[in-house]
Amino acid sequence: xxxxxxxxxxxxxxxxxxxxxxxxxxxxxxxxxxxxxxxxxxxxxxxxxxxxxxxxxxxxxxxxxxxxxxxxxxxxxxxxxxxxxxxxxxxxxxxxxxxxxxxxxxxxxxx
Amino acid sequence: xxxxxxxxxxxxxxxxxxxxxxxxxxxxxxxxxxxxxxxxxxxxxxxxxxxxxxxxxxxxxxxxxxxxxxxxxxxxxxxxxxxxxxxxxxxxxxxxxxxxxxxxxxxxxxxx
Numbered sequence: 648x649x650x651x652x653x654x655x656x657x658x659x660x661x662x663x664x665x666x667x668x669x670x671x672x673x674x675x676x677x678x679x680x681x682x683x684x685x686x687x688x689x690x691x692x693x694x695x696x697x698x699x700x701x702x703x704x705x706x707x708x709x710x711x712x713x714x715x716x717x718x719x720x721x722x723x724x725x726x727x728x729x730x731x732x733x734x735x736x737x738x739x740x741x742x743x744x745x746x747x748x749x750x751x752x753x754x755x756x757x758x
Numbered sequence: 759x760x761x762x763x764x765x766x767x768x769x770x771x772x773x774x775x776x777x778x779x780x781x782x783x784x785x786x787x788x789x790x791x792x793x794x795x796x797x798x799x800x801x802x803x804x805x806x807x808x809x810x811x812x813x814x815x816x817x818x819x820x821x822x823x824x825x826x827x828x829x830x831x832x833x834x835x836x837x838x839x840x841x842x843x844x845x846x847x848x849x850x851x852x853x854x855x856x857x858x859x860x861x862x863x864x865x866x867x868x869x870x
Contacts, residue, residue: 677856689764689848689861690802735801737859744815744855745792750801 652749653736659755666723668752670736671716677739679712679719680746684733693721693734728758760785764849764862771869777822777836779865781849784830789851791832792859793824796846808832809855844869 654669672679678697682690696703696712696719703710709722723730733753737746761784771777783789790809794802804817806824814824821840825833832849846866850859 680858682859687846687864687866689850689863690859691861692858695858739856744809745804745807745817746859747804748794748802753799 653734653752655752656750657753657755659757660726661757662726662728664726666726666730666754666756668721668734668754670719670721670749672719672736672738672740673717674738674741676714676741679710680737681708681710681719681721682735682737682748684735684751686732690735723754726754726756728756730754731756760851760860762849762851762860762862764865766865767863768866769868771839771867773841773869774838777834777839777843777867779834779847779849779867781832781834781862782830783851786830786851786853788829789853790855791826792850792852793832793834794848794850796848796864798845802848806834839869841869843867 652671660666676698678695680695681693683693684690694705694708694710696710698714707724712719733751735748735751737748739746764781792807793805795805796802806816808814808826811826822836846864848864849862852859
């Protein structure tokens with residue numbers, strides 16, 4: 648089973664609106680990472696938040712982490728059509744040595 | 759700067775044929791290397807990872823295999839492809855296991 652699960656599976660918003668995606672995971676982690684994938688391409692790393700951090704910002708991205716609830720959220724503010732992509736959270740589960748990805752949120756930003 | 763090359767970009771192969779996908783990394787040494795597979799509209803499934811030459815860990819039992827003949831070369835192979843092997847194959851590398859992954863552009867494999 649997946650370590651991380653994103654919610655919602657799909658999201659459609661208008662340009663300028665904010666987009667929020669959530670991720671839940673099952674085991675303790677050292678960090679949680681978010682990636683973006685344009686259609687038919689490889690994944691691109693967006694942001695990494697460590698287990699002792701609660702919030703992190705990078706440009707229009709804001710990531711939160713709640714280790715007590717084993718959940719994270721990715722907020723994209725003032726979305727643009729170019730933000731249209733799939734977004735994945737990823738963690739290394741306890742006892743594992745490689746990143747495990749969720750099933751992703753497909754974001755569609757309408758111009 | 760580091761770069762990762764993955765080829766071919768697309769591949770159509772008949773059932774029962776062999777497979778060889780190659781991935782190379784430039785600009786770094788002793789990377790951790792990974793093969794993932796992604797079904798259409800789904801998440802990534804870890805297939806293999808390697809922390810050094812000749813060191814391969816398999817995550818999912820299947821008819822695929824991986825080899826690392828050189829420090830920065832990772833090869834995914836199959837002797838006989840199945841229809842279920844169709845998918846998008848992604849190679850990735852990182853310097854340390856907890857660090858972000860850098861992905862190649864992927865290979866779209868269609869088994870007919």
